Amino acid sequence: MALKLDAKIPSGPLAEKWDKHRFEMKLVNPANKRKYSIIVVGSGLAGASAAATLSELGYNVSCFCYQDSPRRAHSIAAQGGINAAKNYRNDGDSVQRLFYDTIKGGDFRAREANVYRLAQVSVNIIDQCVAQGVPFAREYGGLLANRSFGGAQVSRTFYARGQTGQQLLIGAYQALEKEIARGGVRMYERHEMLELVLVDGKARGIIVRDMVTGEIESHAADAVILATGGYGNVFYLSTNAKGCNVTAAYRAYKKGAAFGNPCFTQIHPTCIPVAGDHQSKLTLMSESLRNDGRVWVPKKAEDCGKEPSQIAEADRDYYLERKYPSFGNLSPRDIASRAAKEACDDGRGVGPGGRGVYLDFADAIKRLGRQAIEERYGNLFEMYQRITDEDPYTRPMRIYPAVHYTMGGLWVDYNLMSTIPGLHVLGEANFSDHGANRLGASALMQGLADGYFVIPYTIGDYLASNKLEKVTVDHPEFTAAKEAVEQRTRRFLSINGTRTVDSFHRELGKIMWEKCGMARDEAGLKQALVEIPRLREEFWRNVRVLGTGEGLNQSLEKAGRVADFLEFGELMCLDALHREESCGGHFRSEHQTEDGEAKRNDERFAYVAAWEYAGEGKAPILNKEPLAFENVHLSTRSYK
Amino acid sequence: MNLTLHVWRQPAPGQPGRIVDYPAPDISPDMSFLEMLDVVNERLIERGEEPIAFDHDCREGICGSCGLMINGAAHGPMKLTTACQLHMRSFKDGDEIWIEPWRAKAFPVVKDLIVDRSAFDRIIQAGGYISAPTGTAQDANALPIGKPEADWAMDNAACIGCGACVAACPNASASLFTAAKITHLGALPQGQPERMRRALAMVDRMDLEGFGGCTLFGECQEACPKGISIDAIMQMNRDYVLASATKVEAKEWSGSA
Structure with missing residues (x-):
């Protein structure tokens, strides 16, 4: 049964859609808001901002996170900044330009109306965050400072040293704690969502595991919001926090929510290279470094083993500056990543295994002085030194691309509602705004736009337009879902095989990285589609999860997440296989131009692939939302 | 290199715990401290023993999840470094390493090396925010x-809420944590309207949670992975005294423990 995908884009000119829609949407009157309950899963930028704002409006909110405090959600690790079309630099920025850059940066695979709204509310986000006390970087005159980021020719990125995500999250967290103290939000820390509950086809609650007591609990509400982040950890090695997972989104998919563009993953160009087999995660070095750092590799493969200081200027290939003169070192992430891979594939990579390129600050230090560089990037340089034991002030950094962000996610309409009525999806967990490639400093913008300025309006419209019967956790749908979760938990504990959960996760990650990573081709993807089910079969036969379900059990938590990754990885490969074009982060080797650039196929693939679960053992159904470009001319993306 | 670990194992809150010894052979100096624990845990599982539970998430020193007493020092021997950013090259072959959870009355042990730090959230709830409901803000550059x-x-806003300051303090005081927030918000014009009430409510809450008082040992500042200065505590004390003298009503905000 094919889904009817209605994006519910308001009519009228692009610039007026959101205003018009805000007026047309139904409201819930202030006295009635307290009669409604809303579940928010996740407490990152999107989840915390949504939970706090909905509570301020008067709704009863329950918020869940797997961490021991909402302040630790992975948004905290974002370093470089947040975009906003403030045009404080007077350098030609505007809502229209941020919109255009985002659509182009996403390689024309995002929905125009959503992206325009994102650019519109971007300015309100900065105002809101400053009012909360977020200590953005400032000039001596007391006004806000800006820096540049990849894929843009204006300076529109606001930042708080190299800890912008932390500061924005702490702002949202403090607003959330304020509402918890007021009694508007009930917070459930160390609780992991394991199932979504539908009653009469609408999302009405969730099943969670209390990770301390092990108890499986049911929670009912009038609407459910997922703000559960991305699925980059399907690759095992990524810049995501260790706990990041796809489970909440994947469970929703299995209950009927379509999954949009799962193969669109972002490989970030500037991460610290892998050091050995023990590696548990990869560390990002903020893209902001490319403002002042120059990327290069030796021109000649035989120079790769030399100390970088021994390689003469003339023997260095500043390949980004050479290939993309107008954007240079600030080329978008997908392009910079692929260029690094090409250089290494060409035998000119540096460092262990030849998988690395230099990011060199020598020129910037000469031009601006060490102190200026220290002020801008000090904490990043320290982090680099701690991990690699090398001093980036005197020796260029070694960097290599790593999985960082997932543009794909649950399909949502203009109101951020999934194909399941009542289930809303915010932030990285949805697919909506970044197309096939996200620009730097836009993830923070989207998370906060969704949470502070979009969902508070659109969820009211849903609640006011639907007659929602009272539902309690005694409903048979809750009992059945809870029983299914308990049974799954017992199954993990009873297998008692010989391999650890992590060993399966690593093996899956290797398959995904090699076959569905920076470059993909038909043969590799088809092979992955054989290997993943085989690995999954072994997992359910041979995994070893010790201990019990009662009480804290980290192996059990991981087993649940990896079991879902083992199914989800297959969906990603399927999506990557079907999309016979290259666009943004999705690079199919068969589809490239003569000089190795991504070759889109707009005639066949200018759509969102929204995959629908069809049942155990059945191939998922592909639904298509055609993308109409009425305001931006579909063109070949060029940064040359 | 080959190491010997002495690790605190405790099955559940309120149950007795003890130090258990584990050999940790073949450890690479390039591993992070937590990757070393990963390796030890994988070997434990293979032997049929339950792995050591410890909190961790971002492994980039920013989420504040990890917190271990390593040879008696919060986050281990390296200054300005969380346990997840500590690398094994800080140790040498043959070393014995003692690994314990944060020790403080207000941070009860949940399991092994994991403690309950929810008291920190309740201190923030008492007043660690600026009341600026969404939509009320003026232009940022105004x-x-x-x-x-x-x-x-x-x-001061750089605090990651890890709890090292409490663990390092002989009094198990949360003064540096609380003061960092009071100082962050109090330094900004937006933070002025609630400044006095904030100081009273947060300090009272800290006491209610069972943290000890500050006697200016300065251990917190040494242990803080983000380099937060003890000057913040002076600021907190000034605000608290001033607020007490001007009798700002705070009790209604601090709640009860």
């Missing part, structure tokens, strides 16, 4: 803030 003030706010 309120210029001098660079030194903004930088000082940021220095």
Whole structure:
């Protein structure tokens, strides 16, 4: 049964859609808001901002996170900044330009109306965050400072040293704690969502595991919001926090929510290279470094083993500056990543295994002085030194691309509602705004736009337009879902095989990285589609999860997440296989131009692939939302 | 290199715990401390023993999840470094390493090396915010803030809430944590309207949670992975005294433990 995908884009000119829609949407009157309950899963930028704002409006909110405090959600690790079309630099920025850059940066695979709204509310986000006390970087005159980021020719990125995500999250967290103290939000820390509950086809609650007591609990509400982040950890090695997972989104998919563009993953160009087999995660070095750092590799493969200081200027290939003169070192992430891979594939990579390129600050230090560089990037340089034991002030950094962000996610309409009525999806967990490639400093913008300025309006419209019967956790749908979760938990504990959960996760990650990573081709993807089910079969036969379900059990938590990754990885490969074009982060080797650039196929693939679960053992159904470009001319993306 | 670990194992809250010895052979100096624990855990599982439970998430030193007493020092021997950013090259072959959870009355052990730090959230709930409901803000540049003030706010806002300050303090005081928030918000013009009430409510809450008082040992500042200065505590004390003298009503905000 094919889904009817209605994006519910308001009519009228692009610039007026959101205003018009805000007026047309139904409201819930202030006295009635307290009669409604809303579940928010996740407490990152999107989840915390949504939970706090909905509570301020008067709704009863329950918020869940797997961490021991909402302040630790992975948004905290974002370093470089947040975009906003403030045009404080007077350098030609505007809502229209941020919109255009985002659509182009996403390689024309995002929905125009959503992206325009994102650019519109971007300015309100900065105002809101400053009012909360977020200590953005400032000039001596007391006004806000800006820096540049990849894929843009204006300076529109606001930042708080190299800890912008932390500061924005702490702002949202403090607003959330304020509402918890007021009694508007009930917070459930160390609780992991394991199932979504539908009653009469609408999302009405969730099943969670209390990770301390092990108890499986049911929670009912009038609407459910997922703000559960991305699925980059399907690759095992990524810049995501260790706990990041796809489970909440994947469970929703299995209950009927379509999954949009799962193969669109972002490989970030500037991460610290892998050091050995023990590696548990990869560390990002903020893209902001490319403002002042120059990327290069030796021109000649035989120079790769030399100390970088021994390689003469003339023997260095500043390949980004050479290939993309107008954007240079600030080329978008997908392009910079692929260029690094090409250089290494060409035998000119540096460092262990030849998988690395230099990011060199020598020129910037000469031009601006060490102190200026220290002020801008000090904490990043320290982090680099701690991990690699090398001093980036005197020796260029070694960097290599790593999985960082997932543009794909649950399909949502203009109101951020999934194909399941009542289930809303915010932030990285949805697919909506970044197309096939996200620009730097836009993830923070989207998370906060969704949470502070979009969902508070659109969820009211849903609640006011639907007659929602009272539902309690005694409903048979809750009992059945809870029983299914308990049974799954017992199954993990009873297998008692010989391999650890992590060993399966690593093996899956290797398959995904090699076959569905920076470059993909038909043969590799088809092979992955054989290997993943085989690995999954072994997992359910041979995994070893010790201990019990009662009480804290980290192996059990991981087993649940990896079991879902083992199914989800297959969906990603399927999506990557079907999309016979290259666009943004999705690079199919068969589809490239003569000089190795991504070759889109707009005639066949200018759509969102929204995959629908069809049942155990059945191939998922592909639904298509055609993308109409009425305001931006579909063109070949060029940064040359 | 080959190491010997002495690790605190405790099955559940309120149950007795003990130090258990584990050999840790073949450890690479390039591993992070937590990757070393990963390796030990994988070997434990293979032997049929339950792995050591420890909190961790971002492994980049920013989420504040990890917190271990390593040879009696919060986050281990390296200054300005969380346990997840500590690398094994800080140790040498043959070393014995003692690994324990944070020890404080207000941080009860949940399991092994994991403690309950929810008291920190309740201190923030008492007043660690600026009341600025969504939608009420004026243009961001309408309120210029001098660079030194903004930088000082940021220095204190850098707190990751890991709890090392409490673990390092002989009194198990949460003064550095609480003071960092009071100082961050108090340094900014937006933070002024609630400044006095904030100081009273947060300090009272800290006491209610069972943290000890500050006697200026300065261990917190040494242990803080983000380099937060004990000057913040002076600021907190000034605000608290001033607020007490001007009798700002705070009790209604601090709640009860």
